């Protein structure tokens with residue numbers, strides 16, 4: 087069932103109780119998500135921002151996290167975003183990125199996180215990208231044998247000549263030989279509504295967000311960079327470097343409606359507090 091149809095079913099279920107003013111029933115989740123779907127949240131690097139006004143937020147320094155997510159599903163393992171490049175872990179205290187002035191740090195390389203789950207990169211069947219900025223595509227080339235799930239517009243934009251200034255094409259050069267699953271819109275990855283990718287363009291042209299439905303933990307919406315902080319989300323602030331401001335605002339509204347209808351937990355990928363509120367890796371939600 088597509089997410090839209092599922093939300094419609096949810097709406098129809100809720101409608102009678104709204105009309106009579108009766109107490110709302112517990113959250114409806116459509117057909118039960120499958121057993122044995124697990125969501126792991128990983129710290130895939132830190133970004134020290136000298137001045138948050140660069141992100142449209144109130145000024146001042148802040149540390150953001152680059153979080154990644156592993157979903158173990160009976161039909162395969164999916165990694166959502168690949169974080170900051172693992173080689174940065176070799177430099178204690180991190181490395182300052184030349185173009186942006188952001189200091190990136192990696193405490194635990196992604197490869198090591200995967201090892202903790204007894205996974206090698208080749209065991210990851212699907213690698214899905216919210217978008218191709220350096221803090222999301224940093225370890226893309228670790229996965230040459232995986233199927234890469236990308237929005238078509240994102241890949242076209244990120245591989246243009248010359249590349250956009252926010253992109254480092256070398257980080258994801260394995261796209262030339264990897265199996266690609268290019269999305270033109272929403273996609274239900276395993277065909278059972280457990281893992282859905284929804285387009286949320288604006289930050290970049292092919293930006294997308296992730297919806298995960300779990301049997302016990304309920305529905306989670308994982309932001310990508312539809313916003314970088316809760317404050318920006320609440321005040322609908324758009325970073326000046328987003329590729330399309332109006333599209334960014336529309337994406338926020340669309341995602342907010344989806345979160346409301348699904349009574350989902352919203353996880354802002356770059357918010358350290360959102361990561362630490364999730365079970366500490368290798369613990370998981372299911």
Ligand SMILES: [Zn+2]
Nearest residue numbers: 219221222311
């Ligand atoms: Zn980012």
